[in-house]
Amino acid sequence: MSKSDPTKPKRLAIIASKGTLDWAYPPFILGSTAAAMGWEVGIFFTFFGLSLLKPKIKASVTPLGNPAMPMKMPFGPKWFQNIVWPIPVFMMSIPGFQALATTLMKMTFKKSNVATVEEMRDVCIQFGARLIGCQMTMDVFGFKREDFIPSAEIGGAAAFLEYAGDADVTLYV
Amino acid sequence: MSDKSKTVLDLKGLLCPMPVVKISLAMKTIPVGAIIEATASDPGVVADIPAWARSSGNELVSLDKVADREFRFVVKRLK
Numbered sequence: 673m674s675k676s677d678p679t680k681p682k683r684l685a686i687i688a689s690k691g692t693l694d695w696a697y698p699p700f701i702l703g704s705t706a707a708a709m710g711w712e713v714g715i716f717f718t719f720f721g722l723s724l725l726k727p728k729i730k731a732s733v734t735p736l737g738n739p740a741m742p743m744k745m746p747f748g749p750k751w752f753q754n755i756v757w758p759i760p761v762f763m764m765s766i767p768g769f770q771a772l773a774t775t776l777m778k779m780t781f782k783k784s785n786v787a788t789v790e791e792m793r794d795v796c797i798q799f800g801a802r803l804i805g806c807q808m809t810m811d812v813f814g815f816k817r818e819d820f821i822p823s824a825e826i827g828g829a830a831a832f833l834e835y836a837g838d839a840d841v842t843l844y845v
Numbered sequence: 846m847s848d849k850s851k852t853v854l855d856l857k858g859l860l861c862p863m864p865v866v867k868i869s870l871a872m873k874t875i876p877v878g879a880i881i882e883a884t885a886s887d888p889g890v891v892a893d894i895p896a897w898a899r900s901s902g903n904e905l906v907s908l909d910k911v912a913d914r915e916f917r918f919v920v921k922r923l924k
Contacts (some may be wrong), residue, residue, distance in 0.1 A: 680899070704860040705893075708869035709900035785858050795866050 683712040685836035687844045690722035693706055693733035693777055693789070694741070698845050700792035706801030714839075715796070716832040717824075718806035721845075722813065724748075725805050725820040729789050732774040736764035746779040797823050804832065850878070853909050856885040857915070864890050865897045872903060872922050880906060880921045886914045 684706040688699040698804065699721075703713045717725050724731070735741040743757040781788075787795075796803065804827045805820055817826060836842045854871055856864045864885050871881055891908065898905040898920055908918035 704866050708862070708866045710869075710902065711900070762909050777903050784860060786860050787863055791860075798870075 677715040678714045681710055681712050682706075682841070683835075683839040685839035685842045686713075686715045686833070687832070688715055688717050688724060689845065691720035691721045691731055693731040693774060694738070695721075695845060696729065696731045696789045697792070699724070699843075700789060700796055702843065703801050704792050704799065707796060708802050711840075712833075713796065713799070713801035714804060714835045715801065716804045716806060716827070716835075717751040718809050722809055722815055722820075723794070724789070725803060727821050729790060729793070731775050732770055734764060734770040735759065735771045736761065736770070739771075743773065743776070744780070746776055746783050758786055782797070793821075797821075802835070804835075806832075850876075850880065851922040852879065852881045854881050855881050856887070856890075860887050861889045861893065865893050868897065868920060869901065871872065872920070873893060875922055877924060879920050880916070880919055882919050884911075885918070887892075887914050889913065889914070890916050890918065894920070 679686060684702065686699045686703060688695075691697075699715050703715050707713045723729070733741065735743055737755055744755065744757050745757075747753070764773075793803075800826060803821075804825045805815070807826050809827045810816070810826070852871060852875055854867065856867055857865065864883075864887055868881065868883060875881065887903050891910070894908060899902075903923050904921040906919040906921050908916065913918050
């Protein structure tokens with residue numbers, strides 16, 4: 673397992689700490705790509721990232737507190753789709769706005785033919801990536817093992833660090 | 846090379862990371878020495894397929910832009 677062993681595959685270790693739709697993609701995109709390149713992949717899900725281990729991922733996204741997120745319409749003529757709607761911040765707190773923003777974002781992804789988060793996760797699993805749920809935050813937020821997909825492992829900080837200690841690339845998402 | 850050892854893969858419409866993922870999955874289904882000829886519409890393949898080939902230890906035989914948003918590449922399984 674030494675670094676000098678040229679036959680040893682590269683290793684990617686990611687901490688996924690966020691559960692919103694925009695942050696749900698990067699760990700699975702990078703994880704599935706690295707696995708496709710023959711790398712070992714481990715993703716450690718902690719805090720709000722834990723919800724990405726649920727069988728059905730219900731991730732939302734909103735421009736509230738996320739000011740770089742453009743509000744665009746994924747339908748209609750091109751000129752219409754190019755408009756970035758200047759939504760006042762106070763309107764973003766109206767009930768239903770977050771659901772609307774999430775629906776529009778999902779439509780945008782679908783229209784571009786981007787795979788869903790769950791599809792990306794399935795690819796990671798298919799390639800043998802390790803998906804590790806954080807035991808401590810599971811206890812804090814009341815998650816049980818049964819709440820997660822069967823292929824998820826459970827571990828703690830030491831388990832992640834041991835894995836990441838031999839990684840070539842380590843990312844905190 | 847006979848056509849029997851060539852697999853044709855249509856990756857048009859797929860975006861990152863799916864072309865790389867699909868190529869990698871298809872690679873596992875063919876014998877060492879066989880080739881895959883793929884067509885993709887994602888301009889990202891120009892950078893990503895060579896990177897994938899180098900990292901995964903397979904050979905990129907060719908990669909060409911044949912039209913606007915149409916790329917054809919050939920990869921060979923080496924291991």
